[in-house]
Amino acid sequence: MPIDPIELTRQLVNIESTTYYEGPAGHFLYEFLERERYQVEKTPVSQPDRLLTPGAGEGERFNVYAALPGVTPDVVFSTHMDTVPPYFGCREDDEFLYGRGTCDAKGIIAAQVAAADRLREAGVKVGLLFVVGEERDSAGAQEANLHPKGSKFLINGEPTDNRLALASKGALRVELRAKGKMAHSAYPELGDSAINKLIEALHDVLAMPLPVEPEIGPSTLNIGLIEGGRAPNVIADKAEAHILIRLVGPSDVLKEEILKTVGDRAHVNFSLDLPFVRMRKVGNLPTMVAKFTTDIPSLTEWGEPFLLGPGSIHVAHTPDEKIAKKELLEAVDLYYNLATSLVG
Numbered sequence: 001m002p003i004d005p006i007e008l009t010r011q012l013v014n015i016e017s018t019t020y021y022e023g024p025a026g027h028f029l030y031e032f033l034e035r036e037r038y039q040v041e042k043t044p045v046s047q048p049d050r051l052l053t054p055g056a057g058e059g060e061r062f063n064v065y066a067a068l069p070g071v072t073p074d075v076v077f078s079t080h081m082d083t084v085p086p087y088f089g090c091r092e093d094d095e096f097l098y099g100r101g102t103c104d105a106k107g108i109i110a111a112q113v114a115a116a117d118r119l120r121e122a123g124v125k126v127g128l129l130f131v132v133g134e135e136r137d138s139a140g141a142q143e144a145n146l147h148p149k150g151s152k153f154l155i156n157g158e159p160t161d162n163r164l165a166l167a168s169k170g171a172l173r174v175e176l177r178a179k180g181k182m183a184h185s186a187y188p189e190l191g192d193s194a195i196n197k198l199i200e201a202l203h204d205v206l207a208m209p210l211p212v213e214p215e216i217g218p219s220t221l222n223i224g225l226i227e228g229g230r231a232p233n234v235i236a237d238k239a240e241a242h243i244l245i246r247l248v249g250p251s252d253v254l255k256e257e258i259l260k261t262v263g264d265r266a267h268v269n270f271s272l273d274l275p276f277v278r279m280r281k282v283g284n285l286p287t288m289v290a291k292f293t294t295d296i297p298s299l300t301e302w303g304e305p306f307l308l309g310p311g312s313i314h315v316a317h318t319p320d321e322k323i324a325k326k327e328l329l330e331a332v333d334l335y336y337n338l339a340t341s342l343v344g
Contacts, residue, residue, distance in 0.1 A: 008110035073127035079157035080134035103311025108157035115335035141298035148301035159311035170247030173272035191235030
């Protein structure tokens, strides 16, 4: 029986697998792919110590790789098992499946599994790689890159509206941490406000010109988190902010500019640095530019990369996440056609 990507999407979406807690989804895929006659491997991925709750049983996480026994794949499909919070299960109407992960990226997993099923029947040497941690730090992809399988091509899945991406932006995560001295707010001269330092530094960072790539567009900067202080009547002794910059070029010059701009007002830590990636056009497939970042920069040992997937990035990470059933079925054909054109 051919694999039904719609039913497989339903099953996957009903398994909670927010980042760091991907174990149940990994077990499901391991067992499902074994039943489909694949040789399946689990590769453990480390869990941050702060998340390990004794007795909770939630700390296990691992990548899942599958191929036919003894086969070195020419092409590997890959995407991620983890989702952003909050979790909500699957519901549907005649046109759409709704729920966390429907388009980012459990529907993509289902379409890739269905396409791989057709490809192996056609004699194509195909593999499947499903990783953890893409939504946070690409830890699963980094671990997978230590264990390549000799593939020539990597078809990574993210929501691209079934269009082939010609480029994807990089990501630079910046953490600013300011320190000060507590004092009674009635006597600010006796303290040193960490919040004031941080606000001034952020103001200047926001005013920095960011690189622009004519064919791709500008780099963009988002201050996604700010916290600090103790109480309204206390001069703040600590404050921090987390920034994410979407890159359209190398990060080195930008890092130097951030360090120079912030100066001694805050400590600067660059906690994630994924490069901008260009990819090539294939045949007559419709194309796009992905303004988001993927696992591709962390999977350099898995072959020439391509980026393609059903669903819209505009509903990913939102309460309205959904995927069209028709688009899922179309993705299976697109994955099949792309893979055969590459290996043929």
